[in-house]
Amino acid sequence: MMRSLIEVDEIIQILISVVAISFAFTLVFAEAGGLVESPRDFTVFMILSLITVGSGFILHEMSHKLTAIYYGAYARFRMWKQGIIFMLVVSLFGVLFAAPGAVYIYAKHITRKQNGIISIAGPAMNLILVAFFLILQFVYPVDIYFSFLYGIRILGVESGAINVWLFGAMINLILGLFNMIPAFPLDGSKVLYWNKGVWLAATFGMLVIGYMLGLGAGFIVMWGVLLMLALFFSKMLFG
Numbered sequence: 322m323m324r325s326l327i328e329v330d331e332i333i334q335i336l337i338s339v340v341a342i343s344f345a346f347t348l349v350f351a352e353a354g355g356l357v358e359s360p361r362d363f364t365v366f367m368i369l370s371l372i373t374v375g376s377g378f379i380l381h382e383m384s385h386k387l388t389a390i391y392y393g394a395y396a397r398f399r400m401w402k403q404g405i406i407f408m409l410v411v412s413l414f415g416v417l418f419a420a421p422g423a424v425y426i427y428a429k430h431i432t433r434k435q436n437g438i439i440s441i442a443g444p445a446m447n448l449i450l451v452a453f454f455l456i457l458q459f460v461y462p463v464d465i466y467f468s469f470l471y472g473i474r475i476l477g478v479e480s481g482a483i484n485v486w487l488f489g490a491m492i493n494l495i496l497g498l499f500n501m502i503p504a505f506p507l508d509g510s511k512v513l514y515w516n517k518g519v520w521l522a523a524t525f526g527m528l529v530i531g532y533m534l535g536l537g538a539g540f541i542v543m544w545g546v547l548l549m550l551a552l553f554f555s556k557m558l559f560g
Contacts, residue, residue: 528541
């Protein structure tokens with residue numbers, strides 16, 4: 322049964338992608354100097370990234386895959402070698418461009434509604450992970466100090482210490498909300514095409530949750546800027 326759902330080479334590509342995005346994310350925070358000066362802190366943060374960023378990314382993609390399979394389509398994850406190389410290079414400059422791969426769907430016929438549900442399955446999984454990490458935060462909060470985080474105040478980081486579960490919740494919210502931008506080929510474009518009400522409710526709900534988690538009004542403004550940029554490049558590249 323497992324072989325019909327996921328293939329060996331697909332598993333390998335998934336693992337490479339998860340490690341790559343987690344390493345790139347760690348580089349954004351620790352920079353290359355952090356790897357040399359604080360290898361222990363770098364390794365611990367890398368593990369933290371695997372748990373929060375890596376799990377959020379791959380469960381997002383697997384939600385697309387399993388939902389597509391439910392509708393009778395063939396779906397598999399494909400790693401983007403060029404995307405991984407680009408992601409690792411720009412992460413050295415403090416920028417995360419998370420594009421290690423995506424799920425490709427093949428089907429003779431998928432309705433607009435089915436395509437919309439397949440698309441929203443990924444962001445919905447990120448929201449489930451937001452709830453999961455917030456429950457962990459309530460039950461057993463964990464703070465870890467990292468030398469290279471001192472002076473940074475973002476995503477639950479304060480005085481060099483990171484609130485692990487709150488960090489995980491924020492990261493998954495950002496992943497889900499970014500994908501809800503209604504610009505092709507992001508999920509939001511297909512959700513909006515299917516049902517404007519669902520897109521509006523999901524997007525507005527995530528923006529509100531982000532504000533309540535402490536991401537603030539700047540987070541909403543930044544999403545709006547990304548929305549404009551994504552729409553511009555989508556129009557330029559895909560028409």
